[in-house]
Amino acid sequence: MRTPFRGFGAVLYKEFIGVLRDPMTLFFMFFPPLVEMIAFGYALDNDIKNMSLIVYDQDRTVESRELVDRFANTGTFRVTGVANSLDxxxxIMRRGKAWAALQIPPDFTRELHAGRTAHVxxxxxxxxxxxxxxxxxxSRAxxxxxxxxxxxxxxGRTQVPVDVRPQVxxxxxxxxxxxxVPGVIGVVLQIATTFASAMSxxxxxxxxxxxQLLVxxxxxxxxMLGKLTPYMCIGLIMAGTLFAIMHWLFMVPIAGSVLAMFAATFVYVFALLSMGLLVSTRAQNQMQAMQMSMALILPSVFxxxxIFPRETMPWIFHEIGYFIxxxxxxxxxxxxxxxxxxxxEFWINVVVLIAFGVVLFMLSALRFKRKLA
Amino acid sequence: MPTDAMIECEGLTKRFGHFTAVDHVSFKVATGSIFGFLGPNGSGKSTVIRMLCGILQPTEGTAKIAGFDVTRQTDEIKSIIGYMSQKFSLYDELTVYENLTFYGRLYGLRGDALAKKRDQLIAVTHIEPFLKRRAAQLSGGWRQRLAMACSLLHDPKVLFLDEPTAGIDPVARRELWDLLFEFSSRGMTLFVTTHYMDEAERCTHVGYIHMSKLIVCGMPDDLKKLPEVNPPGTKRLDVTSEHVTQALQIVRHLNGVRSATVFGQSMRLLVDQSVNDETIRTQLAQANITNVDIRQISPSLEDVFVTLTANREPEKQKEAA
Incomplete structure (x- = not known):
């Protein structure tokens, strides 16, 4: 009877029923992350295409029109208007109606044919x-x-002197x-699971x-384990959904093993849930639990x-990253x-995540007092 | 170790900062008795229960349940006590059946043992028709029955009930007490806190706590015979008449009347032996109050507690000064 996990089965039974019967919590665990994922995924798209370009062509020749076409053909620009004066x-630029403007001076073709530098x-x-x-x-290119x-x-040469063949x-x-998107999954999973376990x-x-439980x-x-397990299941189901969105909606090819992705998610979600439990041993009410979870989630976003590569951060922020x-x-x-x-190949990351999980879980269990204050 | 005492506490004290919630409380509860623990809100009743259940650390003093120390042997204590808190701590999202299953498993019951015990308590509490209903949708009386069934699944030796009848209807209240007597007859020790004096009268033993201190403790009949409650040369009368509030004003001003309170259609008086029934009748007749019925009565538990609390007042004022 005196096993260290006594009562685990009972808590698990109740928590599973409780989670399934609480559509609000399930909804708020699932829905915002999906929306966040889709929103983040689209909003963080850095690939810039079709920037509006206005053209102020003072030359109006075949050559000047060819230049404008070359700009448009890059895909980066899209000619959205024509200007008739520098003013x-x-x-137009000040009003933010265009990202860029191309000004071709009246002597463009003449200078070009004369073998002199034509300015645009x-x-x-x-x-x-x-x-x-x-x-x-x-525009430089x-x-x-x-x-x-x-x-x-x-x-008279037919080949360029040096040719770079970069392969990305x-x-x-x-x-x-x-x-x-893989980063978004990390952040979105954290938001959902930390809150859920902190509240429970x-x-x-x-x-x-x-x-009643204390007596x-x-x-x-x-x-603690009974509280954590149902949310772990939800976390893994959610991760599966997010992987599917990543692959089929954002068309991110998955080069590695899906099993490895789930294994990584498992140790990560365990660490997050333990962090949530640690919050809930501290917080006296749901409001406090919310604020404390938020304080833990925000640093991980930054x-x-x-979003921002850690390599370019000032050293202090770079170091903070190691604790997240x-x-x-x-x-x-x-x-x-x-x-x-x-x-x-990334065993260090796996070990660190496991260590985070185990330490946080033990802390939350030991911090939890089986007595009232 | 005296085998007949299920609960023993000695100098039990709890301080929260400068506030003393429980001040050197000592009492014993015999095995199989129904101990009624009375006192106004905030007098320290729940704090005593929480210390006895091992979920609150006493600041001073000792307490034992079935010989186990509440501060050091909490694990042993937890498996032999049942606790029904003020708020009937049930899981609203679980059905009646699921609540029973959960609490059974929590105490290590499983399989046939769990099924047998669950069926037995379903039968005792007559909760069968509601098994599939969520606890959230039960009325107060049924919630409380379910809470009680949940706290009894593991056959506790002692059941603590913290105001089990607060806010439920009189029929449910009566039925709960019938259940309590049934469990008591099977040898279970019951520790009940309550506000209701009629419930206190049903207990085999009562304790009264006021301002964090245990004022009195004993069997109701013994308490009613205390000399402080029955001052020498006095008697208690029950006077039934018309216009009872008007009558009260008259009676209060009579010589030899020490105290008078109204109880519905009648008043209860504490008077000197010298006051006779005829004096009261004549005085009331002068105010055109007739049909007066006078009987001599013994003190109620309420009288006991009121008198003892009143006796404490001068002491308290002394302390304050």
Whole structure:
């Protein structure tokens, strides 16, 4: 009778029925993460296409029109309007109606044919840095290419002197969903599971049923494990759903083993649920549990490398990332999903996640007092 | 170890910061008795129960249940006690049947043993028709029966009931007490807190706690014979008449009347032996109150507690000063 997990079966029985009968909790565990996943997945798309470009063509020749076409053909730009004066250009840009403007001066064709440098001006709205950078690079590439072609014709060579053949591995199209979506899964899983487990014990405290459990021979380990297990099942089902969305909605190819993904999710969710339980041993009511969970979730959004690469962070924030389970999980997911890595190759991440889980679980069980305050 | 005492506590004290919730309480509860624990709200009743159940650490003093110490042997105690808290701690989302199953399993019952015990309690509490109903949809009386069944699945030696009848209808209240007597007759010790004096009268033993201190403890009949409750040279009268509130005003001003309170159609008086029935009748007749019926009565438990509490008041004022 005196097993360390006594009462586990009873708590498991009650929790499973409780979870299944509580459509509100199930809904709030499942629905927001799905919405967040889809929203994040689309919103974080960094691939910039079809930026609006206005053209102020003072030259109006075949050559100038060809230049405009070259800009449009990159796919980065889309000609949305024509300006008739520099003032016009400035007004349109200031109003945010266009990301970039291409100004072709009246002597463009003449200078080109005379073998002199023909000048064109590209104005870029720098208020959002990522699209601005993309616009800058594209416009440079377009003009550089045209210059190279012209030089080749004049020199009589048919080949460029140096040719780079870059090959991008794992994400050849450099699609940003491939980078972001595995990270989104890490964050979204955390939001759902941490809240759920943080609430569960606090709710018993609020309803007064905790007192009833305390007078019974239920052991702390039995209680904690019984509370955790149903949410673990929900977490894994949710992860499966998120993997499906990642693969079939965001078209992220899965290079590694799906089993390894679930194994990684299992140890990660265990760590998250234990963290939630630790919160619930501390919080006196659901409000406090919410705030404490939020305080634990926020850093992982910023410092886990989910959006911002950790390598570019100031060292202090980079270090903070080491104390967040999500950091290890996201690294692991990207490795498995994108690079087809095995768990063995990332054993450190697996071990760290297991350590997080075990330590947090033990802390929450030991912190849980079998007496009232 | 005296075998006949199921619960023993000695100098039991609980302080929360500067507030003393329970102040050196000592009493014994004999095996198989029904111990009624009375006192106003906030007097420390629930705190005593929680300490006896091993979920609250006493600041001072000792308590034992069936010889097990409540601070050191909590595991032993937890499997022999049942506890029904004020709020009937049931799981609303579970059905009646599932609540019973859960609590049975919590105490390590499974398989046939669980089924047998569950059926037995379903029969005793007559809750059969509601087995598939969620606990949330039960009325107060049925909730309380279910809570009781849940706390009895593991055959506890002692059952603690913290205000089990608060807020339920009189019929359910009567039925609960019938159940309690049945369990008591099987040898279970019951520890019940209550506000109701009529419930206190049903107990084999009562204790009264006021301002964190146990004022009196014993069998109801013994308490009613206490000299403090029956001052020498006095008697208690029950006077039934018309216009009882008006009559009260008159009687209060008579010589030799020490106290008077109204009980529905009658008043209860504590008077000197010298006061005779005729004096009262004549006085009331002058106010055109007739049909007066006077009987000598023994004190009720309420009289006992009121008198003892009143006797404490001067002491308290002394303490305050």
């Amino acid at each position: 016009d250009v400035r007004t 001006q590209v104005l870029i709205d720098g208020s959002s840095s990522t699209p601005a950078l993309q616009a800058l690079n594209t 377009v003009t550089l290419r045209q210059s190279v072609v012209a030089l080749l014709q004049e020199s 591995l794992y994400n050849p199209a450099l699609r940003s969903p491939n980078f972001f 014990l606090v709710r018993e405290r609020e309803r007064g049923t905790l007192e 019974s021979p239920l052991s702390r380990w039995g209680l 410092f886990s490398g989910f 389970p999500t950091t290890y999980f996201i690294e692991l997911m990207r490795a498995i999903v994108l690079r087809g890595a095995s768990l063995q």
